[in-house]
Amino acid sequence: MTIKKVVLKLGDDVSTDIIYPGRFMATVLPTETPQFAFADNTDFNRRLKAGEILSGSAIAAGKNFGCGSSREQAVSCLKGYNLMIVARDISRIFLQSAINLGLNIIICPEIEAAEGDELEEDGGKIINRTSGKSFAVTPLPKARQAIIDAGGLIPYTRKLLGATANR
Numbered sequence: 001m002t003i004k005k006v007v008l009k010l011g012d013d014v015s016t017d018i019i020y021p022g023r024f025m026a027t028v029l030p031t032e033t034p035q036f037a038f039a040d041n042t043d044f045n046r047r048l049k050a051g052e053i054l055s056g057s058a059i060a061a062g063k064n065f066g067c068g069s070s071r072e073q074a075v076s077c078l079k080g081y082n083l084m085i086v087a088r089d090i091s092r093i094f095l096q097s098a099i100n101l102g103l104n105i106i107i108c109p110e111i112e113a114a115e116g117d118e119l120e121e122d123g124g125k126i127i128n129r130t131s132g133k134s135f136a137v138t139p140l141p142k143a144r145q146a147i148i149d150a151g152g153l154i155p156y157t158r159k160l161l162g163a164t165a166n167r
Contacts, residue, residue, distance in 0.1 A: 075098050
């Protein structure tokens, strides 16, 4: 039950072009993509690169977060800062990339949060500690959540292979 501070509030239909602009597509290494997270939001990008945004902070978003292209860099740049995404809805392709890379995502259809609010995960709900309101979470299937919890598909697979090697 860790409390996360909302460091960015976004609306509906935030595309991968906003998260990771297409002009940076030549940069694909997960160690390099974070520098371009929200590059066109120059203040937020500067704060990320300067270390002013704490690891584990939250981005609150509306419906259809991560729509647009299937660029995996939009996920890896957020994962590089260990950001948590709490959105009313997440686009299908972005959701699968987030699971594969182990990005902490929470689907919360009724979430109400503003920048500076403190959110707490509590089982099947998000509690906005600032407003005192709580909101139901739409859980991911257990197998998908297990991949996120392991840090992504590669660490998850390594864990499974290690378990079978120890039999």
